[in-house]
Amino acid sequence: MTVIWSESFDLFGNLNDYAAKYSEHTTSPGGFNTSSWFNVATGRFGSGSAANFGGATGSGSATSYSYVGGSLGSDYPTLFFGFAINPRAVDTGGYPFFWANDRSGNLEIEIRLTGAGNLTPYVTCNSTVLCTSTTALTMLNWTYIELAVNISPTAGWCELWMNNVLTASYYGVGSSRGSATGNVVGGLSSGIRTFHIGEYPKGSSAGTHDYYFDDLYVCNNVGSINTDLLGDVRVASLLPSGAGALNDWSRGGTDSGANYSQVDEGAYNADTDYVRSNTIGATDTYVYPDLPAAAASVKAVVAQFVGRRDDAGARSVQAVVRQSGTNSLSPGVANMSASYTSAQLVMDVNPATGLAWNVSEVNGDEFGLRISA
Secondary structure (H helix, E strand, O other): OOEEEEEOOOOOOOHHHHHHOOOEEEEEOEOOEOOOOEEEEEOOOOOOEEEEEEEEEOOOOOEEEEEEEEEEEEEEOEEEEEEEEEEEEOOOOOOEEEEEEOOOOOEEEEEEEEEOOEEEEEEEEOOEEEEEOOOOOOOOOOEEEEEEEEOOOOOEEEEEEEOOEEEEEEOOOOOOOOOOOEOOOOOOOOOEEEEEEEOOOOOOOOEEEEEEEEEEEEEEOOOOOOOOOOOOOOOOOOOOOEEEEEEOOEEEEOOOOOHHHHOOOOOOOOOOEEEEOOOOOOEEEEEOOOOOOOOOOOOOEEEEEEEOOOOOOOOEEEEEEEEOOEEEEOOOOEEOOOOOEEEEEEEOEEOOOOEEOOHHHHHHOEEEEEEOO
16 A cells, blocks of 8 residues: 545535544634634635634633644654645744654654745754745645655655645755655654644744645555655545445435435435445445546545444455446455444555556446455
8 A cells, every 4th residue: 555545625514524534633712712713615626625724822822723633554654745735824933734743642743834924834853943945835825735754763854845846855964865864753763653734732922823725645655656756636535426236235324315325425424324234245336426627647546435333243345446347346455443434445556457547447437345354
C-alpha cells in the first residue's frame, strides 16, 4: 500500500460526522468568540465541499480552535502529504495549520505561517525551524501544499512544495534526499503515526485563524507506485447511483429501495438505512457516476465505507471491482469493529489488470464489497 489516506471533504456536514474516520475531531469555543469554528465551505473547484477550520485567541490563555486528526495505523519514517489550503484570516502568532505526531503524541513536524502580515509557510520540528518557503500564500486564494519528510536521527530531510514547485528544503549538511544528514526527529525514532489539519490548540496572542482545506492525500514510499509526491491532485468522492449486477446483501433500516439506495448518502446515517449480510462470499456491487469531466488520469481508487459488525466474532470485507463481468478484489481487507467505523480500501492499481487505473475503467466499472471472512 502506498496511498494511505485520501479526503475530498465532500461527505461531512458537521464536526461530528468526522468521528467515524478521524480519531480526533475537536472544536473548543472559547476566548472572545462563541462560534463553533467549524463550517462547510464550497470546494476549491466550485463544486463539492471544503472543510473550514478556525479559531481565535484572546487575552491570557483564552483560546478557541477546531481541527481533525487521523491515525495512520502504523509508524512511518517517510511520508508524503498533500492538501489544498485557502487562508481566510491569519493571526500574528504563527501557529501551525498542519502537524504530525509520533505514537506517543510528540510533535514530529509542523507547517506554520509567519503571521498575518506575511503568509510565508515554514516547517518546524520540536520548535526548531527546518526550512522557510521562498513563496508566500495569498489570502483568500487556494494553494496546493505538499510536504515530503523522512524522519531519521541521522539522515532526516524534508521538502515543502507549493503548486508543484519546491519552495523550501532541509537536508542537514547534505544537498538532496540521498545525501541528507539531518536530524528532524529530535531524539525520537518511531516515525509518524498521526496527522492533523486545522487550527492548532495553542497560543494566547490576540487574533483570529480561519482556513479552508480540500483534496488531501497521504502516501508512503513502500511499493512501486505512488511512492513520492503526487503533485496537485483532486480527490473526487463518487456515491452509488444505480444497482449493480450483484446484490447478495439484504436491505436494512427504513429505506425500502434497491440496495444501492441504502448506501448512497453523503454523511452516513448509522442504522437509518444500510445493507447487511453474514454470509462469507456475499457480494454487493453498484454503479457510480463518472469522474469529473476534467479528469485526465487516476492515481488510485479508494473504496471508502462506514460499517460495523453486530454480533460477537470477527468479520472482514474486501472491495470488489467488477470489470467486463469479472470480479476482482482489493489487496487490503477491512476488519469490522462493534461500532461504526470508516474504512479505506486502497487500490493503487486496478486489481482486474494489475496496471495503473485509467479514467474509462473507473467510469465503466462497478464497485462494491464482499464479505471475506
